[in-house]
Amino acid sequence: MDFKSGEELLLCCREHHCRISDVMRKREEELFEQPPDIINDRMKKVLEIMRSSARKPIKDPVRSMGGLIGGEAKKLSLHHEKGRSICGSVISRGITYAMAVMEVNASMGLIVAAPTAGSSGVVPGVLLSLQEEYGISDDRILDGLMTAGAIGYLAMRNATVAGAVGGCQAEIGVAAAMAAAGAVELMDGTPSQCLDAASIVLMNMLGLVCDPVGGLVEYPCQNRNASGVANAITAAEIVLSGVSELICFDEMLETMYSVGKRIPYELRETALGGCAATKSACAACGACK
């Protein structure tokens, strides 16, 4: 079982009366000749690393290699604990986890690229927060990861997930699209709703540039991982309410790619424009001096 587009993926789901996670799992078994338990074990390992990287900095904040971030997850967590959160527990926890993962990443800790290191906070942020809120089992979270993986696979196959090629929309945009699809499946949405949620995210993050201060995966990357979480949950909520989408996932993915290629060179991970070129950023970074 293989698919090359969102449309083919939905066809597979319809033909076999199954979810996106089932198709993705089957594809993995067939194409890579791996038994189901090996695949499951590998995915469990992914979840284990995601969980540890999402939680550790809440207790033990750590300064990044470049010195631009560190301690944000703990602050957010305390803020939420004090009952001061204004975005509700799912988003509040989600952004805390996403920023925590980025803290671990920026301090040479162990993370899972999802799909890249710079966007690695979004998928664990969304899925782990939903798990806690709704008491979802680990096995179901593994399904959510498979579904997220299906979206990421299509993005890698048919577009790009490299900030240097397509800007931040290709990294955190795709990460959030993956997370949104996973969230919809966990909340019992249909396969086509999963793709619609991914499509909304790409739409809402369309054109986002990649402009890391000092060229480092720290700032604004960490904030944007948090915004990816909010985008993913917003999109999932919209489709789960029954709203249908005008533009399908395949079209949005193609659009994201073509917009990405037209983003100027200075705004594609070169640290020559955007946030990276502000006076404050230059003062903080000092790389050119």
Add this chain to the structure above:
Amino acid sequence: MAFISVFDVLGPNMIGPSSSHTAGACAISRLAGKMMGKKLASVKFILYGSFAKTYHGHGTDKALLGGIMGFDTDDIRIRDSFQIAKERGIAFSFETGEDDADIHPNTVDIIMNDTEGRSLSIRGESLGGGKSHITRINNVEVDFSGEYPSIIVVQRDRPGVVAHITNYLSENDINVAFMRLFRESKGETAYTIVESDDRIPEGAAQELMKNKNIYEVMTLQM
């Protein structure tokens, strides 16, 4: 193009902060270390493009040095690779190369010497998301990913060498995923690179070396 696995999307499991500048660098260097095989005495890394400009903040140097010692992308020892290399008596240095528009922005040259005086130089490019490939071996342009079990044959460019290699593969029931021949120029040193779906048998190098036009065989298991 190789199939994209769900673990290419949710992965690699890696020490941060960058899939291209840390994990990809580690992967290139790990492959180079495996190709070198024997005990490493010294290594020099020459960094180009974005690697040259941002390697310190991305831990590219630590990842490269960790990779050459065989550490995988998720090995926490990468953080301490400078210290570990010193303990192992490996001499290492980092240099930055000249800017060149023709060179991929995330490129590294790795020049290695083993304790028996053999040297090997490798050029690798990190392509993003932890993916990478090797583009040069001892200044001959090649292209392989190292994602599959591989045999790299260094040979004299003469008739019959490739037949000798394919005979061996056929006799040992090894299915070829990709096979390519690269050469310096006609009649000179050539490289045959076989990427396989199957594990390369022990003793493959000795068997292949029976052809007098084959100088050296490197086998890489995954």
